[in-house]
Each structure stands twice: as structure tokens, then as C-alpha cells.
Amino acid sequence: MLQVVREMPPGVLTFLGYAFLVLAFLGLTMPIVIEEAVVAPISFVGVVWMALLAYLIFTMTLVLQRKQAAYNLAIGLTSLLVPLAVISLFSPQGGTLGAIIAMAGFTFLFLALRRPRSRDWFVEP
Numbered sequence: 001m002l003q004v005v006r007e008m009p010p011g012v013l014t015f016l017g018y019a020f021l022v023l024a025f026l027g028l029t030m031p032i033v034i035e036e037a038v039v040a041p042i043s044f045v046g047v048v049w050m051a052l053l054a055y056l057i058f059t060m061t062l063v064l065q066r067k068q069a070a071y072n073l074a075i076g077l078t079s080l081l082v083p084l085a086v087i088s089l090f091s092p093q094g095g096t097l098g099a100i101i102a103m104a105g106f107t108f109l110f111l112a113l114r115r116p117r118s119r120d121w122f123v124e125p
Contacts, residue, residue, distance in 0.1 A: 004064065011118030012063065015074050018109055019060050022077070026053055063122075071122040074113055081106035 005013075026049060033050075036043040059077050062070035081102045088098035112118060 001064075004066075009115070009117040009121055011112035011115050012121050014112045015078065015109060016060065016063060018105070019056060019063075019077065022056055022080075023053075023060075026056070066122055066124045068122050068125060071113070071119065075110070078106060078109045078113065081109070 008016075030049070033043075033046045036045055055073075056077065059070060059073040063074055085099040085102035085106070088102055089096065091098075
């Protein structure tokens with residue numbers, strides 16, 4: 001596995017770093033979901049968190065396996081920064097700076113994944 005990580009292009013490594021940050025965020029905010037699960041076994045936040053967690057882990061697994069399907073899933077996971085930018089723009093705490101940071105992160109990750117060397121990483125059927 002270490003050899004696979006050494007061979008990864010920088011764009012794919014950057015995406016995996018972003019994916020691990022999202023995974024850490026989901027893990028740190030899991031107590032909110034657990035508190036809601038005590039009151040109601042099925043809640044909107046719980047369903048969204050579990051779906052995002054499943055999507056994230058599935059995408060990361062496919063990226064490490066170099067599957068062709070992982071490319072589109074990685075672009076989709078990167079696009080989650082766009083709604084974050086919109087929410088940050090209209091929230092009183094986030095403001096314009098948060099929206100700019102989120103859009104800059106999206107642009108950087110999107111362009112890093114679109115590079116030819118990164119596209120060539122996803123070769124397995």
C-alpha cells in the first residue's frame with residue numbers, strides 16, 4: 001500500500017488529503033447525530049451524515065484501487081465545497097472570507113484532479 005501512495009500523482013494525493021479532512025469533520029460532528037438518534041431513530045441529519053460517510057469511504061476506497069469510476073466520484077466529492085461556499089456566504093459567522101476559502105479549495109482540487117497525470121491514475125476497470 002505504501003508503494004501505491006508513493007506512485008500517486010500530486011492531484012490525487014491532494015484529493016485524499018481533502019477526503020481525510022472531510023472524514024475527520026464527520027467524525028468530530030458525530031455526537032450531534034447520536035444525540036438526535038436518542039430522540040428519534042431516523043432524522044434528516046442522521047440520514048445525510050450516514051449517506052455522506054458511505055459515499056466518502058466508497059470513493060476513497062476506489063481511488064486507492066485506481067478504479068475508473070473513482071474519478072467521477074472524486075469530482076462529485078470535491079463539488080461539495082460549492083454548497084459550503086454558498087452556505088458560508090449567507091451565514092452570519094462564515095461571511096465572505098469563508099466563501100472565498102471554500103471556492104478556492106474547490107477550484108484547486110478540481111484543477112488538480114483534471115490534470116492529465118491525475119486522470120491517468122484511474123486506469124483499472
